[in-house]
Amino acid sequence: MHASNSELWTGYWQSGRIDTGMGAPTDNGKDGFSAFWQMLVGELPDDARIIDLGTGNGAVPRHLNRAAKCLGKTISIIGIDAASIDPTRTLGMDADGLAGVTFIGDTDLTKTGFGDGSFQGATSQFAIEHAEAGKAVPELLRILDSGAPFQLLLLHASSPLVLSFVRQIGEIDTLMADDGLVPAMRHVLEEPSTRATDALEKAGRMHMERYGENLSPIAEEIFAAVAILINSADVPLPVRRQAASRMDMRLKDEQARLHQLARAAMDENAAHDLRDLFQTAGAASLALERMYDEDERAVLGWALTGQCAP
Template sequence: MNFKLDSKDVWSMYWSTGEQHSCVAAQSQDDLAAINQYWFDAVVQLPINARVLDLACGNGAVSLTLAAKRADLVIDAVDKSELAPNLKSVKANDNIRFYESTDILALPEHLKGYDLICSQFGVEYAGLKKLVPVLKDRIRETGSLRFLIHHHSSDLVSGSRLKLQEYQALESINLFVLVNDVVSTMIDEGQAHRSARQKLEYAGQAFVEKQIGTKPIAGKIFDAIAEILALPREQNARARALADNISIRAYAEQQRLGQMIDSAQTPEMMDEFVNLLDSAGFEHIDLSQFALGDKSEPYLLAWSLQAS
């Protein structure tokens, strides 16, 4: 199959399902409460009807959390991708205006004068160096910044490296091409089809023997392939749709994981960002590591950067 998805498309696809979170979805309720608290702390002292800018907002995880706590806030939320079609009807967002297909580095002129500029796993995708003049230009004199930023050695990013390895191992056995061959030959059920099925089976066995630790993603993909293999030849159109869906989703997921890993910041990169903010006149700059879970067994989630 032929498809081309750019960095924006893979996120648009992700958000189109209505998913609200991208990076914090797997956390426990306690972890979600800790993240919510982190955002509540950002708005507790803001004046009535304060203006907030949520950069790279996705389907509004941060904006909706803030609006639920402080309904008076006037929130502008921007993202480069297309967002869920139903976002405008979400109850808590009367005061939120979503700007989809909007790049942080090319904001509409009128988005200015914010009391808080925030981002959860977003600004680093655009590049922190280029961001500083944007922040300077769009914030109010008395405004503040609060960002959660991917940390290059967080558990989140390490987990994504493992997932990406698993996808790469699936690509290395040509899995998606072999599934495509099975489906393309399904209608005649002849020798070509038998041979394609056999190649797929051998590839599956080769994958099982690969030493890549646990294989949670592969497990789900193999289940979906089993569903295709069980279809009678009359249902070849459905088999084609399922196979295309598996390929496109695997491709998009690899792109998203790659983007996340590339955006993760080392201590040196964060020091550089802090210096740039300092040179641009920001004060009270506070860089720390944000961890979740038990103190005895913390889970490193992100960098936290605050400034005013």
């Protein structure tokens, strides 16, 4: 049984991830993200109320709080997500930077439940493109105050981030192939033998030869888990088999999540279509442009900005 979209993301966020990708969080202020979100905070009045759509574990609220502190402003943030989220509890000590943020999970971006004109600003990072645009766009404009700015960072189809998703999908395919590491591990646990162990070692060696230093975080997790499962002789075999089944499902869920991200990524036509939808819905001062890292070498995404009509 496959997990639903919200369940995929619930599992991902509850594992302690901070951003959409599997790598280290882009939270160091050196990647272009901080300047982008600071620009929004600079436009807002003191005590502005901001909504972050598809907030996950609060990557954007971290940036917003940091920007407000730098600019000497007071803001309040509500982060909503379709997944079941609780960043403060999930991240523990790593929740620093989320003080004063209210998180609300299990919330459809097309039916937020907030009143008209509830917010003076809105943000979204790699999230709104997953929602049904024809409903999410008017809903966003409805809950924004007159003249309130919004800044949306959208997945760019040819960005390094999206290309990394595609590469990770391919690597998971390799791990789960008939001659891959995961089936070989299951064989060792189900029918232990020298031949099965040799096949497992061969699968691991071939994977490392193919990916080497470019091993993805999910593959690193799988290699570590395989080593534990195979070498934990003191753990009953049925328990190890159950753990292997959970690992198999974890891989399938991650593969489905990455496919979802890759499908949501926008080429130029799709990005302009979304901008046009905002225009039709009554948004003002719209701008769409590619957003680059600080070295202006890599595309981070599409930056779509505008205002709720005055």
